[in-house]
Amino acid sequence: MGGSTALAALAGCISTDSGDGGSGDGSDGSDGSDGSDGGSDDGSDGSDDQNTGTAALWTDLSDGEDEAMSGYVDDFESETGHTINREAPGGELDQQLETAIPSGNGPDSWIWAHDWIGRFAVREEPPFLYDASDDVDVSLDSYSGAAQQAVQYDGALHGLPFASETVALYYNKDMVDEAPATVEEMVSIMDEFHDPGNGQYGLSYPVANPYFVSGYVQAYGGNIYDEENREVTLDSDACKEGMDALETLSDYVPADPGYESQIVAFADGAAPFAVNGPWELANLQSEIDNLGVAPLPAVDGNNPRSYSGIQTIYFSAMLDDADQSTVDAITRFAEWYTTNEEVVETNAKEQGYIPVLSSVIEGGDFPAEVEAFAQQVDRGVPTPTHPDMNSVWTPLTEALTRVFNGDQESGPALDQAASEIRENL
Template identity: 75%
Template sequence: MNEKRRTLLKAMGGSTALAGLAGCISTGGSGGDGSDGSDGGDAGGTATLWTDLSDGEDEAMSAYIDEYESESGDTIDKNEPGGELDQQLETAIPSGEGPDSWIWAHDWIGRFAVREEPPFLYDASDDVDASLDVFTETAQEAVQFDGALHGLPFASETVALFYNEDMVDEPPETLDDMISTMDEFHNPENGEYGLSYPVTNPYFVSGFIQAYGGDIFDTESLENDLDSEACKRGMDALERVSDYVPADPGYESQIVAFADGAAPFAINGPWEIANLSEEIENLGVTTLPTIDGNNPRTYSGIQTFYFSAMLSDADQSTVDAATGLAEWYTTNEEIIQTNAEEQGYIPVLSSVVEDGNLSEDVRAFAQQVDHGVPIPTHPNMNAVWTPLTEALTRVFNGNQESGPALDQAASEIRENQ
């Protein structure tokens, strides 16, 4: 998982609505006869795909694309543009040099859907054969905006609790249980800590802030709720655990402490399962502990094949290639199951979710997703991330009390919307 996806500080978007698509699941893109996409007499289409994946994810995606190309006759030009993906898109699409599709969490859909000059997304409602009913309801909603279909989902992700089974006998069920264990190990002078956790990152700490029912962003009122008593109570709970993390709240400094065996717990995402399994022989994953009986309501992202506005003026064969790859990949049970096993992806294909043949680690993350909420996609959400990050940083550094910090963040967000 790259640093950009770790931070998830640019969740933006718009309200969603189900599109009511119908039809059968396609197994290929253009150039097919309608049955297997492999030999329909037409030359296959060519589409570009931009990705920003970890090494393991990228290797797996390349192998799947090779398989798709062999089956469909299409050609997929996959590359990583370098730099921040959203910034690359902002430059490339207006100049006509953007990709036909890209992979990212769902949180950009609303942000890009409201862009009119130039448009950034393509409505593939008439091009996709797969019924959205094959995906979980949350995933269905995540890839749409005002009835338009702007992508297809393939996995969800959120943060949960990792624990070192050599240091922790039983995973904590409550926050008090967790703090009791952290007390046993926390000794900063000896480089030992109770917890690894990027506590100034809004995505990572969303579960605590929203644990008492407050919303960082209310999708009905389209306002932030940070200055509510509920969010302030959640912030107080966050402060209880932030006392146990290393002094540098940055992602790398935090995760290294847990990977090196210097902390019994880490709060992180499924993208770290493979890496941490190599470092910690007996690695456990569970849901975040309850806080006064409440399950922390963490933000979750839905990994998505986006359909770019470049498809609006493209040949139909290119449209078919881009949407065909997305359909083939997102509805392929074998791919989704393998990704769950090898990449720690949390499935959103209902048949795989309901099958129950998932590892304990993935099931734990899936359960945490059920406790949480998707990152809001309304464009006003974009105004939330920076003020909240700055508030969390001030509190962590001891420069401001948590209540006033949230009041200030709430005020700044409303001014910027």
């Protein structure tokens, strides 16, 4: 399914209970002055009949996203009188939340993909999430079916969605005429450029990150985690076959599999390809004059089934004891940001965000980059939200690292990771 058809599918065909998952980073923007969905429905023009409040929002965004978000927050504050104090978490976001919320110093909201909702929704001592079902005025029918499901857990509303995301293939058009359709074609191109001794590589790809590699690990039909049956299936023959494809690609990346080392190689023109998400689009467009984006190349006729995420403005348990004005401030901002058509359309064009606002999906004319990410979302699977996934990431990351470093064969590495995950469940 391609182009606008893939975007239209997001309005209802992708569901969060399809059996696997997605994750990672994202942003959008406008002033809502046209009175569209960002107007009276979301409370952005309601400052005259409510007390203005102040809320804390934690964000961990790329430079391009961060700049855009600053503008949107300014617009919202000017329109409503509410104040949104936006801060960086000062470290890994989930680790900072684990410390800050129990101590009573957590934010009122944060932005991340939907897959943390299940993990945090089951936490009771202390609770981590707030149910805003009675505070939010916007109808959830405003969003795609996948997005509606992504922000709810056991009937509680823990956030509002603003974009879908996954990883796709970036390519430098000054180095490559067109995107490869298959891994075989990609390998033949990478062979022309890969020269590590001279700082040149075939590919930029964080190959030890489970979210980034999920597409190829699951390309042959296997699932890292079978959410429907709540089973760890990482050690299946299908996933092991997918690992073989991943190892082929791993031979062409820089020696350090870390995120920063990988993305810098592509941004600096030292690699023709990169596997990354829409959160890097604005940054890469500023570095590369002729940038292209395409779905991940197929392997043996199989389209990579990458994890996809729904970017979400979360509602924190800090709101349980907050003044009503604080609750109003953050819920109004979430409504304004996620339902303002101008914001959503601008984010699609400038940040590569894949819209989940139904009115924009149905009538939008999107850049080729957004269409490419939308195609990959359509081929992929939503990141599982079940709390069991919290036990999956670390063992799988460690297994991928051992394989990349040559310390273990891929089959035994997946066997070990699956065993460790089952022991932790």
